[in-house]
Each structure stands twice: as structure tokens, then as C-alpha cells.
Amino acid sequence: xxxxxxxxxxxxxxxxxxxxxxxxxxxxxxxxxxxxxxxxxxxxxxxxxxxxxxxxxxxxxxxxxxxxxxxxxxxxxxxxxxxxxxxxxxxxxxxxxxxxxxxxxxxxxxxxxxxxxxxxxxxxxxxxxxxxxxxxxxxxxxxxxxxxxx
Numbered sequence: 681x682x683x684x685x686x687x688x689x690x691x692x693x694x695x696x697x698x699x700x701x702x703x704x705x706x707x708x709x710x711x712x713x714x715x716x717x718x719x720x721x722x723x724x725x726x727x728x729x730x731x732x733x734x735x736x737x738x739x740x741x742x743x744x745x746x747x748x749x750x751x752x753x754x755x756x757x758x759x760x761x762x763x764x765x766x767x768x769x770x771x772x773x774x775x776x777x778x779x780x781x782x783x784x785x786x787x788x789x790x791x792x793x794x795x796x797x798x799x800x801x802x803x804x805x806x807x808x809x810x811x812x813x814x815x816x817x818x819x820x821x822x823x824x825x826x827x828x829x830x
Contacts, residue, residue, distance in 0.1 A: 735820065740764065742823035747771055749827070750802045772798030800826060 740758045747755035750771050757767040762783070769779035772795045782788045782795070797810030803826050813819045 738820070739823055742827035743767060743771075745827040746799065746803060746823070750799075768795045768799060771802055772796075773802060774798055796822065805829075 743758035743764055744755045747753075747758060747767060747770075752767070752771045754767065754770070757763040765779035765782045766776050767779070768782070769776050772778070774795065778791055778795060781791045793810055793813055795810070796813045797807040800809040800822075801807050805826060809822055809826065812822050
């Protein structure tokens, strides 16, 4: 009897993470047929999933590149929900529990800002870039700036 591998390949973890987000898409039209005006609802849900998926890929790719630039191990964790918070803590050189605190409502607001301030400093940028994560539209620009700037 063969022993099971202890660790899954990184590409498999990324594929599993992406496929979980796409699992519910086939169910949308089925449920939409049961509701009056459900076709419009289905279009809205599809659009929401596409926009969410694009932003998820952007944020995960930016986090993975930031991890590579700061020489942080396990950059693939950027693609796995919850694990990406632990990766943020590793990039910021903070304890792992800082990343776990980002799950708790209201506490996450403070700790995400503190983590992104430390991530900016680890990337040799001013820490006020982390404070910009408060601004709703700018919060999508900050990870990209940190990932693809010199």
C-alpha cells in the first residue's frame, strides 16, 4: 500500500482555491428560474462573481509578488483564503496571530491597517501607504503599487 503524500503541490492548492469560488456559478440560473424576474437577478449574480473573481486574482497575484520581493516563503498562500492573512503577517514580520485577528469583525479594521503599514515598510516604502487602505477605492491600488513598483 502506497503512503499518501504529506504535502499537496502548490499548483493544486491554487487550483482548488479558484475552483471553490466557481462552484456555485452553475446553480445561479437554476434558482433564478424559480423567482419572478430571476433572469435579471442571475445576470447581477454572474456580474458580481466575475468582478469578485477579477479582484481576487489581482489581490492574490499582488500579494504573491510582494512576498517574492520581500523574500517571504510560501508565497502561494496568497491564493488560499485565510492563509493569505497569515502570509500578510509573515511579510510584515509580525506574529501569525496578527493575521488571524484580521478575521474578527471591527478588530480586523485596525490590524489590517497595521499589517499593511508593516508590509509597506518591509517593501521599503513609507508606512502611510498602509493607512491608505482605509480609502475605499485606493485600497485596490495599494497592493498593486507595492507589488509592481521599484
